[in-house]
Amino acid sequence: MSVSVRLPTILRPQAGGLSEVSAEGGTVGEVVDDVVRQFPGTASHLKAADGGLHRFVNVYLNDEDVRYLAGLETPVPSGAQLSIVPAVAGGGG
Amino acid sequence: MALYHSVLDLIGDTPLVDVSALSPNPGVRILAKLEGQNPGGSVKDRAAKAMMEEAEKEGRLVPGSVVLESSSGNTGIALAMICRIKGYRLTVVLPENVSTERRQLLEVWGADIVTSPGAEGSNGALRAAQELAAEHPDWLFPYQYGNPANPKAHYEGTGPEIWRDCPEVTHFVAGLGTAGTLMGVGRFLKERNPDVQLWAVEPPAGEMVDGLRNLDDGFVPPVFTDNDGPALLDRKMIVRARESIEWTRRLSDVGVFAGMSSGSAMAAAVKGAEQLDEGVMVVLAADGGWKYLSTGAWTADLDDVVDRATRLIYF
Numbered sequence: 157m158s159v160s161v162r163l164p165t166i167l168r169p170q171a172g173g174l175s176e177v178s179a180e181g182g183t184v185g186e187v188v189d190d191v192v193r194q195f196p197g198t199a200s201h202l203k204a205a206d207g208g209l210h211r212f213v214n215v216y217l218n219d220e221d222v223r224y225l226a227g228l229e230t231p232v233p234s235g236a237q238l239s240i241v242p243a244v245a246g247g248g249g
Numbered sequence: 250m251a252l253y254h255s256v257l258d259l260i261g262d263t264p265l266v267d268v269s270a271l272s273p274n275p276g277v278r279i280l281a282k283l284e285g286q287n288p289g290g291s292v293k294d295r296a297a298k299a300m301m302e303e304a305e306k307e308g309r310l311v312p313g314s315v316v317l318e319s320s321s322g323n324t325g326i327a328l329a330m331i332c333r334i335k336g337y338r339l340t341v342v343l344p345e346n347v348s349t350e351r352r353q354l355l356e357v358w359g360a361d362i363v364t365s366p367g368a369e370g371s372n373g374a375l376r377a378a379q380e381l382a383a384e385h386p387d388w389l390f391p392y393q394y395g396n397p398a399n400p401k402a403h404y405e406g407t408g409p410e411i412w413r414d415c416p417e418v419t420h421f422v423a424g425l426g427t428a429g430t431l432m433g434v435g436r437f438l439k440e441r442n443p444d445v446q447l448w449a450v451e452p453p454a455g456e457m458v459d460g461l462r463n464l465d466d467g468f469v470p471p472v473f474t475d476n477d478g479p480a481l482l483d484r485k486m487i488v489r490a491r492e493s494i495e496w497t498r499r500l501s502d503v504g505v506f507a508g509m510s511s512g513s514a515m516a517a518a519v520k521g522a523e524q525l526d527e528g529v530m531v532v533l534a535a536d537g538g539w540k541y542l543s544t545g546a547w548t549a550d551l552d553d554v555v556d557r558a559t560r561l562i563y564f
Contacts, residue, residue: 164454166463166464201464210464211467211469212464212465212467212468212469213464213467216486216487219486219487219488219489220484220485220486220487221484221485221486221487223479223485224482224483224484224485241454242454242464242467243467243468243469244370244371244372244454244466244467244468245370245371245372245374245375245394245468245470
């Protein structure tokens with residue numbers, strides 16, 4: 157099934173300048189792999205050497221961080237929105 | 250009322266107030282911990298005081314010392330107040346896109362302000378502070394993102410206060426910045442009751458992330474990793490500016506005049522409350538509303554406020 161994936165600014169040059177791409181997959185991991193398949197230049201930005209997510213990358217499924225759902229195994233329902241967001245220092249009041 | 254010897258003694262022991270009138274689920278109570286009641290106006294008084302006292306204990310601060318910190322406002326304000334009381338000088342690296350009042354409060358307590366580019370967000374302010382710290386090794390750089398005294402202040406203060414006032418707590422919901430509040434309170438509550446759920450709330454990344462030039466400039470606070478944050482947290486979610494402002498306004502319906510990150514935490518709690526059968530949620534209201542009056546958060550057209558908020562750092 158096809159889901160929409162929002163890309164951060166720093167990944168757009170590797171994805172033909174697109175801010176949002178369409179990808180296939182039933183889990184977060186499958187969708188991320190499909191993004192990498194379509195845009196191989198994103199691979200080193202998204203995946204760690206061990207196949208997990210890059211430590212400075214957060215993936216949100218409908219605004220929930222997937223690391224606290226089931227990680228890459230998290231099922232992706234039809235019509236879901238995935239967002240890939242680099243981890244940065246936030247707030248810090 | 251007691252007689253206090255110093256404003257520093259007024260930090261902590263904040264009230265917990267029932268705001269269940271705003272709960273969408275009669276089975277779920279929602280309580281707000283009002284950190285705006287701290288003398289410097291925010292939860293950051295706790296970490297700032299703890300970091301300064303720790304440095305004093307270690308002999309790294311003497312009268313006249315210079316303190317340096319990066320802050321989107323509240324930590325800077327707390328440190329400025331404490332430095333003024335204790336006779337230290339303070340330099341704060343502040344992103345340019347914070348509310349006017351945050352800057353004004355730093356000026357009240359005489360802090361020197363170094364401005365960092367708004368597009369780089371807190372990340373940029375932190376980087377600039379690290380550069381300044383390297384140039385001035387004699388300055389004290391508490392480094393709130395990595396200072397163990399930050400979560401410790403919550404492990405020893407905020408957490409025990411919540412447990413004392415509400416041992417039936419099932420969920421703790423707070424904003425994620427340095428992770429100090431979540432790690433300290435989370436550790437304490439889970440030691441008492443491992444079933445307590447710890448929920449982190451974040452603002453949308455927005456411009457902060459657009460300013461990132463390289464993924465390797467990314468950042469996860471050492472306070473988060475050192476406390477095994479990924480294992481401690483149960484849920485982390487983004488709350489959009491519109492919901493944050495809507496819930497900041499709703500909080501004022503029950504008399505709670507709190508800042509926009511409190512609205513974010515409240516929005517997350519309400520969303521969670523709809524998914525639960527029952528529970529008692531404690532929501533951390535990190536600061537009062539005073540510093541956001543200039544944004545029109547309560548009174549201006551909602552679309553306009555949302556638009557302005559997307560360019561503002563309010564966590």
